[in-house]
Amino acid sequence: MPYKAISGIGEFGLIDKISALAEPTLHAVPELLTGIGDDCAVFQPSAELLQVSTTDMLADQVHFDLLTTPLKHLGSKAISVNVSDICAMNALPRYALISIAVPASFSVAMVEELYLGMSHAAKEYGLAIAGGDTSSSRSGLVISVAMIGEVSREQITHRSGAAPGELLCLTGSLGGAAAGLKLLMREKEIMLNHIENNESYTRNVMADLEEHSEAIQQHLLPLARIDIVRFFHARNIRPSSMIDISDGLSSDLQHICNRSNIGALIHEGRIPIHSSARRIADELQDDALSWALTGGEDYQLLFSIPKEAYPAIADHKGITVIGETTDMEEGVQLSDIYGMKIDLSSIRGFDHFCS
Amino acid sequence: MPYKAISGIGEFGLIDKISALAEPTLHAVPELLTGIGDDCAVFQPSAELLQVSTTDMLADQVHFDLLTTPLKHLGSKAISVNVSDICAMNALPRYALISIAVPASFSVAMVEELYLGMSHAAKEYGLAIAGGDTSSSRSGLVISVAMIGEVSREQITHRSGAAPGELLCLTGSLGGAAAGLKLLMREKEIMLNHIENNESYTRNVMADLEEHSEAIQQHLLPLARIDIVRFFHARNIRPSSMIDISDGLSSDLQHICNRSNIGALIHEGRIPIHSSARRIADELQDDALSWALTGGEDYQLLFSIPKEAYPAIADHKGITVIGETTDMEEGVQLSDIYGMKIDLSSIRGFDHFCS
Numbered sequence: 008m009p010y011k012a013i014s015g016i017g018e019f020g021l022i023d024k025i026s027a028l029a030e031p032t033l034h035a036v037p038e039l040l041t042g043i044g045d046d047c048a049v050f051q052p053s054a055e056l057l058q059v060s061t062t063d064m065l066a067d068q069v070h071f072d073l074l075t076t077p078l079k080h081l082g083s084k085a086i087s088v089n090v091s092d093i094c095a096m097n098a099l100p101r102y103a104l105i106s107i108a109v110p111a112s113f114s115v116a117m118v119e120e121l122y123l124g125m126s127h128a129a130k131e132y133g134l135a136i137a138g139g140d141t142s143s144s145r146s147g148l149v150i151s152v153a154m155i156g157e158v159s160r161e162q163i164t165h166r167s168g169a170a171p172g173e174l175l176c177l178t179g180s181l182g183g184a185a186a187g188l189k190l191l192m193r194e195k196e197i198m199l200n201h202i203e204n205n206e207s208y209t210r211n212v213m214a215d216l217e218e219h220s221e222a223i224q225q226h227l228l229p230l231a232r233i234d235i236v237r238f239f240h241a242r243n244i245r246p247s248s249m250i251d252i253s254d255g256l257s258s259d260l261q262h263i264c265n266r267s268n269i270g271a272l273i274h275e276g277r278i279p280i281h282s283s284a285r286r287i288a289d290e291l292q293d294d295a296l297s298w299a300l301t302g303g304e305d306y307q308l309l310f311s312i313p314k315e316a317y318p319a320i321a322d323h324k325g326i327t328v329i330g331e332t333t334d335m336e337e338g339v340q341l342s343d344i345y346g347m348k349i350d351l352s353s354i355r356g357f358d359h360f361c362s
Numbered sequence: 363m364p365y366k367a368i369s370g371i372g373e374f375g376l377i378d379k380i381s382a383l384a385e386p387t388l389h390a391v392p393e394l395l396t397g398i399g400d401d402c403a404v405f406q407p408s409a410e411l412l413q414v415s416t417t418d419m420l421a422d423q424v425h426f427d428l429l430t431t432p433l434k435h436l437g438s439k440a441i442s443v444n445v446s447d448i449c450a451m452n453a454l455p456r457y458a459l460i461s462i463a464v465p466a467s468f469s470v471a472m473v474e475e476l477y478l479g480m481s482h483a484a485k486e487y488g489l490a491i492a493g494g495d496t497s498s499s500r501s502g503l504v505i506s507v508a509m510i511g512e513v514s515r516e517q518i519t520h521r522s523g524a525a526p527g528e529l530l531c532l533t534g535s536l537g538g539a540a541a542g543l544k545l546l547m548r549e550k551e552i553m554l555n556h557i558e559n560n561e562s563y564t565r566n567v568m569a570d571l572e573e574h575s576e577a578i579q580q581h582l583l584p585l586a587r588i589d590i591v592r593f594f595h596a597r598n599i600r601p602s603s604m605i606d607i608s609d610g611l612s613s614d615l616q617h618i619c620n621r622s623n624i625g626a627l628i629h630e631g632r633i634p635i636h637s638s639a640r641r642i643a644d645e646l647q648d649d650a651l652s653w654a655l656t657g658g659e660d661y662q663l664l665f666s667i668p669k670e671a672y673p674a675i676a677d678h679k680g681i682t683v684i685g686e687t688t689d690m691e692e693g694v695q696l697s698d699i700y701g702m703k704i705d706l707s708s709i710r711g712f713d714h715f716c717s
Contacts, residue, residue, distance in 0.1 A: 011470045021473060021496055028477040029484075029491035036490040039457055048492035050457060050510070053408035061493065062508055064461035068500040102394055102405060106419040106506050111715075115366045118376060122383040129384075135391035136384035137403035138416065141376055143714040145423040146501025151461050153417055153508030155405070359498040360466075 013360040021360065044266065045166050046095035046250060047156070057163050059156045061092035067147025069359070074198075075191040078117055080227040081150070082124025088253070089154040090132050090231035091306040095251040096165070097236055098158035100134040106151040108144035121150075132233055162245050169248035169267035169311040175330045176246075176320065178232050178308045181256055182284030182295045185302025187226030189291055190219055222283040229306040235325075244319050246310035255301040257354040259309055261339050267311075270337035273330030273351075275344050281305075300341075300354055368715040376715065399621065400521050401450035401605060402511070412518050414511045416447035422502025424714070429553075430546040433472055435582040436505070437479025443608070444509040445487050445586035446661040450606040451520070452591055453513035455489040461506040463499035476505075487588055517600050524603035524622035524666040530685045531601075531675065533587050533662045536611055537643075537650045538636030540657025542581030544646055545574055577638040584661040590680075599674050601665035610656040612709040614664055616694050622666075625692035628685030628706075630699050636660075655696075655709055 013021055026043040033042050040057070041049035047059035065071060065085050073081075086103065093100045105125065109118060129136050134154070194216070201207065216223060231251075239245065248267055250259045256278065264271050280295045288295035299305075311332055312320065320326050330342075339351040368376055381398040388397050395412070396404035402414035420426060420440050428436075441458065448455045460480065464473060484491050489509070549571070556562065571578060586606075594600065603622055605614045611633065619626050635650050643650035654660075666687055667675065675681050685697075694706040 012466075013464065013468060013470055013473065014466070016470060018496060021470065024470065024474060025477050025494070025496065028474065028481045032481055032484040032489065032491045035485065035488045036456055039490045039492055042490065042492050043494070048457065048459065050492065052411060052413060052512070056407060058407060060457075060459055060508075060510070062459040062461050062495050062506070064463055064495050064497055064504070064506060066463045066497060066499055066501075066504065069463065069498055101391055102403065102415075104403065104415055104417040104508050106417045106508075108419055108421045108424065108504060109368065109715075111367075111369070113368060115368055115371060115376065115379065118368065119379060119383065122380050126383045126387055129387040130390065133390045134387065135394045135397065136387045137394055137397050137405065139380070139398070140417050140419050140506075141373060141380065141714065142419055142421060143424055144421055144501075146421075146499075149419070149421065149463060149504050149506075151417070151419060151495075151504075151506035151508075153415075153459050153461075153506075155415070155510070157407070359496065360464075 017361045018358045041165065046092040047098070049096070049163065055159070057158050057160055059093055059096045059098045059158060060154065061089055062151065062153040063088050063092070064149065064151040066149045072195065073148070075195050076227060078120040079124035082121040083128040083228055085150045085152050086125050086128035086132065087229050087231045087306065089152045090134070090233060091251040091253065093154055093156035094231050094233055094236045095249050095308060096156070096158060097162050097239055097245065097249060098156040099233065099236060100132055100154055100156045102135040102137040103129065103152055103154045104137060105139035108142050108149040110144050110146070110148060113148070132231065162240065164246050164249040164310070166248055166250050166263050166266040169263055169269050169332050171269050171332050171334045173247055173311040173313050173332045174317060174328050175271060175273060175332060176310050176312060177279065177327050177329050178235050178325055179305070180279035180281040181252065181299035181305045181307060182302055183222045183225030183281030184229060184304040185298035186281065186284035186287040186295070187222035187224070189293065190216065190223060190287060191226065219283055219287055222281065222287055225281065226304065229304060231306055232308050235308055238323065242319050244316065246312050249308055249310035252305045252307045252309055253303055255303040256309065257300040257351045261351060263309065263311065264339050268335050270333040270335050271330060271339045272333055272337070272342060274342045277327060277329045279327050372716045373714045396520065401447040402453070404518065410514070412513050412515055414448055414451045414453045414513060415509065416444055417506065417508040418443050418447070419504065419506040421504045427550065428503070430550050431582060433475040434479035437476040438483040438583055440505045440507050441480050441483035441487065442584050442586045442661065444507045445489070445588060446606040446608065448509055448511035449586050449588055449591045450604050450663060451511070451513060452517050452594055452600065452604060453511040454588065454591060455487050455509055455511045457490040457492040458484065458507055458509045459492060460494035463497050463504040465499050465501070465503060468503070487586065517595065519601050519604040519665070521603055521605050521618050522621040524618055524624050524687050526624050526687050526689045528602055528666045528668050528687045529672060529683050530626060530628060530664065530666055530687060532634065532664050532682050532684050533590050533680055534660070535634035535636040536607065536654035536660045536662060537639030537657055538577045538580030539584060539659040540653035541636065541639035541642040541650070542577035542579070544648065545571065545578060545642055546581065548646070574638055574642055577636065577642055580636065581659065584659060586661055587663050590663055593678065597674050599671065601667050604663055604665035607660045607662045607664055608658055610658040611664065612655040612706045616707060618664065618666065619694050623690050625688040625690050626685060626694045627688055627692070627697060629697045632682060632684045634682050
């Protein structure tokens with residue numbers, strides 16, 4: 008059997024293979040309504056209620072760098088990224104299980120900082136930290152959070168429910184997380200250069216970064232849009248489809264289109280770019296739009312609604328209509344500010360196994 | 363603030379600190395009936411049913427060694443250790459979420475082997491692989507499984523329900539997993555010595571190990587005792603307390619005693635030792651009893667029942683009465699074959715942060 012590297016099929020190719028292996032296990036559990044392929048799995052524990060569940064793993068040097076990430080923020084982020092997946096199903100989080108593998112070099116206070124951040128975030132979102140597992144690690148810190156949420160049958164929202172001719176809406180703005188990460192990586196490089204050259208690191212980082220604190224916060228302390236889910240529930244709004252922006256707008260929009268068998272046309276001029284991201288892109292001579300499209304980790308919600316449902320969301324200042332859904336044949340396209348159409352399937356988000 | 367190493371407080375000290383930080387999050391979720399401190403968390407999604415949940419993380423070089431562990435077996439074990447925690451609540455598993463962090467050196471076929479093992483085990487236990495997360499790893503393979511099970515209010519079993527004067531019962535036999543691990547570690551050392559000395563590794567390992575295959579299987583492919591839970595349900599038996607043997611009989615018995623505020627007296631002569639473990643202990647000049655007490659990973663069930671319930675289990679050949687519960691003041695004791703009483707609190711199981 009020839010050696011086939013994972014980079015050859017990429018993260019989504021690997022997920023397809025895993026889904027195929029998981030598929031035969033589903034038959035034994037008819038209450039499991041949705042398996043791999045959406046933001047959450049969906050299970051029906053009783054007639055009235057649906058349970059959604061998700062898990063996310065954060066590994067040192069892959070998802071975070073402890074040189075630029077305070078442990079309390081990391082703990083909070085580990086909770087938020089899972090809440091974001093729950094929100095993408097139009098559900099509310101109830102409880103989490105947290106596993107950590109801790110390097111021997113960690114002190115008790117470091118682990119406490121991490122859990123302080125988790126506990127703080129859990130309280131903000133109204134979910135319980137119900138259990139977990141602790142072990143040592145021979146390499147870096149690894150955090151794995153599994154989270155359970157609930158939603159009624161009437162309100163659950165999948166990636167797969169969009170139809171052609173609907174509005175595509177986005178909460179908040181994009182690009183901030185990628186901008187914050189770029190800045191922190193630049194600072195880290197400067198710091199490491201100083202250390203390498205035996206120079207003292209005299210640069211006053213805090214003062215220098217203060218004007219960009221919003222973007223850095225967006226990267227280190229993203230917030231899941233549980234407020235939007237509460238807004239939907241209060242107004243009895245059920246989007247026809249929804250996903251959270253974790254891989255980048257381009258990838259995540261394509262997930263909705265693939266699962267709904269539709270196309271989409273979004274407009275560059277309508278994509279809300281984080282103002283701090285624009286400033287930082289200027290400073291770094293980079294492109295804020297491409298951060299919005301492929302940077303990921305903004306944890307905003309992208310959803311579709313029928314046009315007639317628009318009045319129900321029209322007065323929400325934090326929701327922007329960025330385009331519309333189309334027939335599948337029209338593909339997934341971005342219309343740029345000159346009206347040129349760009350095929351988004353050529354623009355990829357982050358892939359763990361391809362660089 | 364002085365540096366305090368985790369080894370100074372140990373794994374259980376760390377869990378206490380984490381529990382204290384998680385505690386304030388519990389108030390928001392009254393349906394969460396049990397948080398950290400039992401084999402599973404307990405959540406009540408509806409009036410009739412209880413949901414139990416657990417998570418276990420397996421990390422390369424901490425929980426397994428790929429030199430001696432086939433990936434398919436590892437996948438199966440990752441499922442079984444979680445099912446075992448579900449069984450310890452007298453519950454049956456329903457679905458699992460699986461996160462993996464995969465080193466770049468892994469091939470697609472290696473990941474498939476891992477999931478083949480998981481899928482096979484999931485089918486055996488009748489649970490669905492419902493979702494998960496895949497990412498790359500800069501260090502070794504990390505697997506994190508979260509699992510959800512169900513049980514009625516009438517059948518749920520906690521660690522905390524034992525009373526003095528009850529019978530302590532154990533399923534199966536102990537020490538096999540530790541014996542299998544010792545053997546594999548010896549083989550690994552021999553192999554590495556050969557490599558270091560540039561000798562070819564001609565030893566016919568398979569032939570040599572064949573007579574010990576039961577113990578090796580017990581280590582590589584432990585089975586959760588879901589058959590015992592089904593037996594309990596069929597006979598309407600609810601143990602007063604239960605735990606699975608993951609840390610070793612000594613530690614796990616103490617967990618029951620601590621949570622139930624009781625003492626215990628077990629008898630050396632009654633502890634069922636795996637026959638293969640006895641043979642291997644002789645060969646390695648080691649002590650099979652100490653493997654049973656502190657080796658862990660046997661994934662048998664230790665439970666207590668009132669004496670009057672004994673007839674209901676008496677005809678099950680795979681259950682042994684190993685002692686009785688006592689008043690807390692009498693401590694947790696082992697009576698050896700000469701009738702000498704040994705304080706089990708001095709005999710510790712595996713601690714991830716103390717060596």
